[in-house]
Amino acid sequence: MSEFKPKIVAFVCNWCTYAGADLTGTSRIKYASNVKIIRFPCTGRIDFMLLMKAFENGADGIIVSGCHPNDCHYSTGNFHARRRWMVFRHLLDFTGVDLRRITFSWVSAAEGAKWADIVNSTVDIIKKLGPYTNYHSIARLKEKEAEHVGN
């Protein structure tokens, strides 16, 4: 069996973490290529449903990152996001979703090195946890037709 290459999606805000990741690039700091970034105006825009979609479509891990408190380009978007995550995490944990698979972080436009570190450490964690088969398996349609009966 080939080595496990985690699929990790990063949901980041345009003003801090995206810029931070740009800085990681300009400073030529190397990090694992498993993580792919999707850009949002603000962490406040990140819909919890997108996280479910990512897992459903085969993500093994997720990074959500934005501006540090008080740094939000829109002044309070990240505070609203933080509250939603607090509540959403409780729900996920209660329903048995593995929170270790979601990294939440604040990465400012100046923290290029921190971004690399967030990515690498997340990749390490996910590699240890292995593929998120639990979630992926239910996301696949049951082909054994008979199983429908009596459900």
Place this chain on the structure above:
Amino acid sequence: MEIQKKSISKASLQKLIEKLNANGRKIIAPVKKENLVEFGFISGLEQMAEDYILTNQSAKSAAFPKFEKLFSYEVTKNGITQSDSGNTEFPELVLLGVRPCDADGFTSLSAIFTWDYHDTQYTDRLNKTTLISISCSKCDDYCFCTSVDGHPGNTKGSDIQLTRLESGDYLAEIITEKGITVMNLAPELFANAPAVEKEKYLALVPSRFKAGEIAGKIKSLFENDIWIEQSLRCLGCGACAFVCPACACFDIQDESKGKNGIRLRCWDSCGFSLFTLHTSGHNPREVQSQRWRQRLMHKFSYMPERLDVLGCVGCGRCSRACPVDMNIMEHLINISEVQA
């Protein structure tokens, strides 16, 4: 064909189940799931639920599951390719212990699925399913099969019907070719029928109204306020439709992941506001009373008119499942009494 009357002992029934299993047929029967009796796979008679009136959900999912794949597709630059449609191998099923009303439900479903278009997926499934019903020795306040041309010992739709005798043995009526095929797997298990009066083993389900009269009358009530009155408490959920053995409405859904996708058929309900919502935002059935009217009209007017079969078998599941006690029998009684 002529119904053959046989009898089978409990022990033999157990053997029959083993035989059917060995023959590669999956057996589905009422089983206790927590505090509900639902259909489930069994490998032995002991797993079957004792003394139930009806399962919570109907048996329809044997031929019409809550969702099923119709085919897969792939979208590429060169166009769309469709695959594995209509070639799914459905398993041989035996539905043991369905009630006569449930078995009769398939009559309504079949009428719909073979009306103008012959739905192979449904018929293939049904053809691979043998229905061994057990007639009702008990009923409850929700049962009204006798008001809708049904009967606790109704053999319509069943391949074999068992009636439990005081001896513990069953009177076995072999009704169809499918029934005979099953019997012929182990003819030795079937003894000759004792001379018994089947009726005396059946529950007494009082007849509350005449379906025929309703069918005639209901059309004239289209504009009547009774629909509003009756549906004031209706929540507009789909519980009634989904537990109903005769409800056949479905929704077609494509689920795509990148270039690959599948087309699914899923249960749907005329009780949902979304059911008739147009893209424009206009909804011809804007309020719940209109949807409730549609439900009853469909079952008691449109189906008899177009398909010559009622859309209701009187099992009363919808009334039992309804969170707000929309008791269909009671509503039909009002309808039969209301002055048009």
Place this chain on the structure above:
Amino acid sequence: MLEIRQKAKELLESGKVKVVIGYGKSTNNTTRAVFIRKPEDAEKLVLDESCVQNLALYLYKHEVKHFGKEAVVASLPVLRSMLQLGAENQIKDQEVIAIALTPEKKVVELSTFAEIEKHVSLFKHDLTAEEKQLLKKINAMTLEDRWEYWNKEFSKCFKCYACRQSCPMCYCPRCAAEVNNPQWIPVAPHQHGNLEWHLMRAMHLAGRCINCGDCAKACPVNIPLNLLTYQLIEEINNEFKYTAGTSASQNYVLSTWKLEDKESFIR
């Protein structure tokens, strides 16, 4: 019970309200919602422990509103729903008259949010013993087991949406589950269609659910849905000292924030 009938009769006779939403006997000696419009029909009202449905959802139902000003026989969950619906601008202050019982079982007429808030503060609303026990059991499970447990429960779901339709807080004319561009939640009642539906439902009720438990009562396949939202009621109370349905003027917990919100989980 007689008092309730008397009050309903007065309200209808005086023309103060056009309809009284309450409970009446059903044919199978259970109780169910009734909509009384004639004073003489007030006799049909009953009130006993079997009267559990949260009637608040009828307050904004088209056909019911159509009758005119409403009064509702209001158990604690109904009153709390009314406050939350008020906070969410779905019913206006003094729009509906609530007929409630004091702790001493005296009938009172509550016509303003302020009165309802005061009344509600006199009571505590809780899960049943069984529900509490189940909740404890689930929380004691390992992550894996919780995952197994809920997916087993969700696999029963056939998307009849009785949970949604029975919930007074689910008043959206178009539920997010019905949005198809993009198709957020798969329509099919397969495992993950069900999982996502129930997660979304719980999340959308977070900080809004008033714990009437009607979703679970309505579920025809007995999924203990109210535990999902109840768990969040607890967590939100711990985190933010906030309880929905206690005031018609409080700001929604998820559209406010505090600098000191716990962020230990953020790196």
Place this chain on the structure above:
Amino acid sequence: MARIGVFICHCGENISATVDCHKVAGVTAELPGVVHSVDYKYMCSDPGQTMIKEAIKEKNLTGVVVAACSPRMHEPTFRKACSEAGLNPYLCEMSNLREHCSWVHPKEEVTTEKAIDLVRTLVEKVKKNTPLLPIRVPVTKTALVIGGGVAGIQASLDIANTGHKVIMVEREPSIGGHMSQLSETFPTLDCSQCILTPRMVEVAQHSNITLYSYSEIEAVEGFIGNFKVKIRKKAKCVDEKLCTGCGLCTTKCPQKKILSEFEQGLGFRPAIYVPFPQAVPNKPVIDKPNCTYFQKGKCKVCEIVCPTKAIRFDQQDEIIEVEIGAIVMATGFNILKTDFFPEYGYGKYKDVIDGLQFERLASASGPTLGEIKRPSDGKVPEKVVFIACAGSRDPAKGLEYCSKICCMYTAKHAMLYKHKVHHGTPYVFYMDIRAGGKMYEEFVRRAIEEDHAQYIRGRVSRIYEKNGKLIVKGADTLMNARPVEIEADMVVLATAGVANEGAEELAQKFHISYDAYKFFAEAHPKLRPVETNTAGIFLAGACQAPKDIPDSVAMASGAASKVAALFSNDELTREPLIAEVNRCAPPLFSTCTGCFLCQSVCPYNAIEREQINDRNGNLIKELSKINPGLCQGCGTCVALCKSKSIDIFGYTNSQVHTEVMALLNEY
């Protein structure tokens, strides 16, 4: 059917060194909807841009993806290029192959694979893009300046001099603010009034400035370019048109013993008064609560003596409605009063005064005509103790922040004292001396070296009276906390600068945010220091934080230039990447249910309530409406909306959803 063009940039070798750009272009070409896919050395170069423009024309593309550097770098470049070729700029997206891929990963297969994923994601996104037009909002070219202190004056004059109308509102009877109370100003020691009063007069005379003194803000509505403001013109009981400002009434008024606000309670004024001789406007007002006529019903001396019969006892407050395009908040600050300090006697010692009071004592026009006399008995103080950081930088009992100006004015006070009382000794208790500013440090040194101010580093623990003297107990932390005790004749507290009275209410009226100390909050501490989070409302002077005159004036000019920029066009155009509430056919009108939970998440108060009525004006439904003039496009409301009734252009639900799908699935 989508016709997407994909342009892969090598960025010299920055990308191509680790990413097989040619392969990326090849694979991308196979994606449904992609009709053109090329790679090139420098896409941002002229030839590169020309390639894009030509492709748009030749292949009539419906969308463009440029896979190159960070969109934060070149998105504007390529969007401009697209629009030049006739493609709506918002149909162009960038995929970040440099900063997020080639620069951070080694040259290997997976790096190219990642690049392909990133490009595919943007290709799928751009298919969902829609043409967008910039938002245009009409602008009323009149500015409202609130506060007539030095900041307000500067802002008003600067705006007025760009040729735009200004309405200035001042709640006191005269403009001038705190600066008009000051004696001399550091570091030059020139007379405050001498430099300020000409500006005050200029305001009064400027043809573009309308001054409403003795007035307050009643209500504000609207948004950038289109505010509607109600101003309450408080009744002065004097007809300004008739009044010549002769001052006869003020001299004849029998009520003379009212503590003067302008003199910080060290002097008196009558009930009908002008705050100070150089007041602008120089017309009196009647202080009703202190007027004998208004209290007892008889007197009317002023009415009798007034040569022009300008007195109007029956005058009522007047509400004036104005249409405004931009607002400058210049409401200034205040200082802690001496009664704030238990250890200094809660203000019960007459000779413990605050800095502003000392300014009045030292002012030539002040109650003592510039002689330093102590309030209790008018004696000239031999020893004066100045205490810096009174209340500032004191998390325990006072305020955490540094009030910024105290170090400087304390040094100035020490000097002024020494200049007026040559034989006296000024003592200064300080924590640190913060003299950051041009000529500031030199100024403090002068105080110490030339005027021999005794600087003692340490806090004063206690002050108490003992036979006519104020015993000041402190410690000299530079002499390893040696206790110091001074028998002072007068003590001057450099009390902390605090937000002005009513700052909080005002902020709420204007929907601008404010900090924990009730100072108004700037939009960004570094990059948007004179803007607030509410578009069209700007900050000037000490309402934002304590600051000295030059800072206040500079900030005022900054705010003024922001206003001028806003007024430089008849319409203001903004990026259309904002949120919108959906609309659909009746009876639904919108899937929005009007729960308005979104209103409180909006940092910009951009979400309003819209009512939908039928022909007869009966309310059908209430729903949210997003004001395109105010929305900044953060999208926090979009993620919150349960019924998915709000969406945001540029990051629509269908776009971000597609991105997730595209990133994780094969196409």
